[in-house]
Amino acid sequence: MSGPLVVLGASGDVAAAAATLPVQVVHVRLPGAPRPVDATAVVYDVDYQHPPAFLPFVDEVLAPLAPTAVVSLTELGLEPASAAAERLGVTGVPLQAVRDTRDKLRMRRLLDRAAPHLNPPYAPGDAPPDVVGALFTGNAAVVAKPVAGTGSLAVSLLRRPEDLPDSRRNPGTMLERYVPGREFSVESLSGGGRHRMLGIAEKRTSPDGFVELAHLMPPPGLTEADGRRVERAVAGLLDAVGLVDGPSHTEVKLGEDGRVTVIETHNRPGGDGIADLVRLTTGIDWRRAALGWAVGERLPAVVKQPDVPEAGTATGPAAAAGPREAAGPPRDGAAAARGVRRAAAAAPVEGAPPVAAAATVFLTAPPGRVTAVSPPPGLSGSARVVTWEVQVEPGDPVQPLRSSADRLGMALIAAPGGPDACAAAVADLLARPAVTTCPDDAPPDPSRP
Incomplete structure (x- = not known):
């Protein structure tokens, strides 16, 4: 035994x-x-x-x-x-591979040797002024982030070299030229150096581009060719860092010219409910698979997704049926401590056939104090809210949206109508004020008890 x-x-x-x-x-x-x-x-x-x-x-x-x-x-x-x-x-998972994925500067240097085309121009925060200045060539913006950070914490966009404060001119800061384009995350399970792609999700982010507000799987409009480019880039990255076994979650940008740039990777499934998106769209329990490989469990075959009768819907690796091999968490804090209020608007059924598309959408509100929280809404078309989690209640303070920890809850959406229908439902939900706030210094509303 x-x-x-x-x-x-x-x-x-x-x-x-x-x-x-x-x-x-x-x-x-x-x-x-x-x-x-x-x-x-x-x-x-x-x-x-x-x-x-x-x-x-x-x-x-x-x-x-x-x-x-x-x-x-x-x-x-x-x-x-x-x-x-x-x-x-x-x-x-080999300890060196874990360290090479968690340390963003170390990951960049490994890519420089194995796959430099996947890197943007970058430098450590304590680089000489001329090296830092070169990152801004052509009026480019630069992203400053912690070498070992997560959750969009302490990530900022710099327009000029002098925007980098002295407190961040140290080896614990990573500087990277900002890369425009669509941002995707890829879930992969590796075994013996072979990387099986389980799903690609597209991000929707806050206006500054760093706090994630939604993940859509599969991405609307992702072509077969671009999906292949993304998968090849992820496989090249995993090879470069020596991640030969176990799960991974990799974030990349896809430019208009078709170039894929690696943002970061982790040897775990993605957070933000992405494991639920894999389950809804492929039938695979991603959390179980991400544990089970270590005790010899084989990844199950995916149940084929239904065809989507929508004109203009892309048919690529993200929209195709199932995972394939490539060539080559709830918020902490006071609200969470009280317990998340969770409503199941359309409870998922274990073993149910996959849906054509799914998404997670995060609830936000202007800073201030919570005055009202909405119940799960109805959505247009065939899209439905599967779960609705709210982590605040009336009277709670709301902080400015600076990192993932400042989000107020999450909705999980299933969209049998396909990626375009899913994108429409996400846009609809992001436009709704699920949590209402008033400024802390605002007078009380006499119409409310």
Whole structure:
């Protein structure tokens, strides 16, 4: 009998997926984190982000269990899981590959050697002034972001070299020339160096271009040729960083000239409900597959999507039926601590056939104080709201939209009518004020109790 699967930092959805695997599961969670619902799972509380506490735990507690693999699907658990797997000599993602994906500067340098055409011009934040200045050539804008950041936190757009504050002129800052074009994310599962693409999603972002407001799978209007370009770029990136086994979530830009530029990658499924988009459009439980590879589970075949009787709908890898091989989380904070209010407007059915398109849409509002929260709306055509999660209630403060953590909730949409119908539903929902606010200094509305 094989040993257990050790999972670090599982969310409720990931723990539920792990419970469906035909192996014993051992959860390692941070102290105070919610306990997994699976009553059969073994649970340990330890600060896996603190090596002096975690490594003795690996030696004294995990080693005697003789686990088959150690994995994580949460950003801050990726390196500890790989370090534990390497220490125990069991299946896991190579630690060097994890570090090379989490460190954006290291990833760029690897691409320089293996696939330089996938990089934009870039420099570390402490580069000499002439190097930094060259990034702005031709009035180009430059993106400044943390070398190891996530969630659009501390990402800013610079128009001139002097816009870079002294506090960010350090090796912890990454500077990249801004790349115009459509932005996509790609979900992939690798095995033995072969990369199987499960889905491509297109982003809708905030006016500054950095906070994600929606993900649409498959992207409307993505051609077969462009989809192939995106897939080849992702495969080239994964080869460059040595990610030969396990899940990945890669973000790229596609220019009008057909050039694909890598933005970043992670050895985990995408957040923001993207795993649900894969499930809705392919029938594959992406969370389960992202865990199951480590214990020998094979990725299931996709159920063919229905044909979409819409004129002008693209037929590319993103719109085609199923994953193929390429050649070559809920918000933290006070509102979440109270519990997310979740409404199922059209509850998903396990084993249901895939829909032609799906999307996640994020709820936002102007800064101030919440005065009202809307119920799930009806959508035009055949599109429907599958789940509706709101993380605020009347009286809560709303901060300016600076990162993903400032979003107020999420809707999951299914669109049997196809990518164009899905895009229309997303635009409709983004235009609706699901959460209403008033400025903190506004007088109270006498019509409200």
